Amino acid sequence: MTDRNPYSPDAPIPARLRPAMEALGRVGRDLSRRIARGPLGGQLAATVGDNADGDRQKALDVLADEAFARDLAGTGVRWYASEEQEGVVELDPRGTLALAIDPLDGSSNIETNVSIGTIFSIREAGPEGEASFLRPGHEQIAAGYIIYGPQCMMLVTFGDGVQDYILDPETGRFTLVNSQLTIPGESAEFAINASNYRHWSKPVRAYIDDCLAGSEGPRAKNFNMRWIASLVAETHRILVRGGLFLYPRDDRPGYDMGRLRMVYECAPIAMLVEQAQGRATDTTTRILDKVPAELHARTPFVFGSITKVDRVTAYHDLPEQEVSALFGNRGLFRV
Known part of the structure; x- marks a missing residue:
């Protein structure tokens, strides 16, 4: 899977956000493959310490955080805020975006083969790192998650509905399957x-x-x-x-x-x-x-x-x- 563009050609991603979204997609694609290998990919569920908020960190938490920070460098992201780190990291002084991420949500379920995921949020970058994130949620310009389950999927919004993608394991690309996903009104x-x-x-x-x-x-x-x-x-x-x-x-x-x-x-x-x-x-x-x-x-x-x-x-x-x-x-x- 060496293709730098992890999305199918019809993916309606804003040009300004495309480099960051491509980085998120590439890392998500690689994590999906590693998670699918389970113990063959290493001791991903091993406890390696505590994060900045006192929660136990698993090996996959750290691996995912390092991978996202590395691939997002040079994509227009100035400020990188991760649940796994105490403070905000500056990736690119010339960047115009601030990206917050939970690199591996649900990591307590790694060894039980339950769906886990990555949650991300993109905002406009301000002059100060932390202040860029201490603002109302309605100022987000994009948000989404990648779910690592029986199918690896990405759901993302750029402020005009929810796009639903599925990772095709044969091509290694996220293919758009629904450009306007809506929550059913009735459920028990x-x-x-x-x-x-x-x-x-x-x-x-x-x-x-x-x-x-x-x-x-x-x-x-x-x-x-x-x-x-x-x-x-x-x-x-x-x-x-x-x-x-x-x-x-x-x-x-x-x-x-x-x-x-x-x-x-x-x-x-x-x-x-x-x-x-x-x-x-x-x-x-x-x-x-x-x-x-x-x-x-x-x-x-x-x-x-x-x-x-x-x-x-x-x-x-x-x-x-x-x-x-x-x-x-x-x-x-x-x-």
Whole structure:
């Protein structure tokens, strides 16, 4: 796979962003091949340390980060911000772009053969590195992810809908299969880590209780729960099948602002979701209107089909006494 252009000729990529997108595509293509080899490609799941935010780093986290930083040099990217690094790196003083990346999302799943991915976000570069990223998410000019699964796929938006590509293993190119992907409006699926139920706020518990009550509850509908613990995999399912993803804040130490990162994960996913005619909030506020206070800031995250996200917001807008009444009457987890 020596072709420098990893995209099929019909890929509608803005000329200004093409060098950076080609670098992302090349590294994604190479990572896909290496991941597919599993242990034949080395001890990719080996723990090698902690990242800047205290999370355990796997060997593949570091390998992916180094590969993206290396290939993005000379592509117009001035500032490179990675979840795996403490601060912003300057790749090219003459560059005009700022790129944030989670090089390997879901790395805890490497050895279990579950879909993992890369999440990226592109903005205009300012004179200062960190300040280029501490701005509202709606200022992103591109966002997307690469998912390494049974098929390697890339979903990306340049602000005019979501483009869906699949990597053809025979040609080594990402081929466009859908130029306007949209989230289905109806779905009976939601994704949340139910093991944290006791730590959630009352509005979140009341919402989930009503879903679990099924056809006999206030929603009058049976739901299925999904949880993969890989944000890229969760996002891909919702973009394809619809539904709802929730990672709320809770009362555990370190989770009071949620666990997912604004710059590297939530802002780019939110841009994709909105461009696919969905919605993304922190349970009440639009994610793309939020400004991160620091490079590795976290936020609660809820996204998916518009009506489902709006219903979660409605539960949070209820007065405390009404939420307490809902929870008291329909709390299915009560002893």
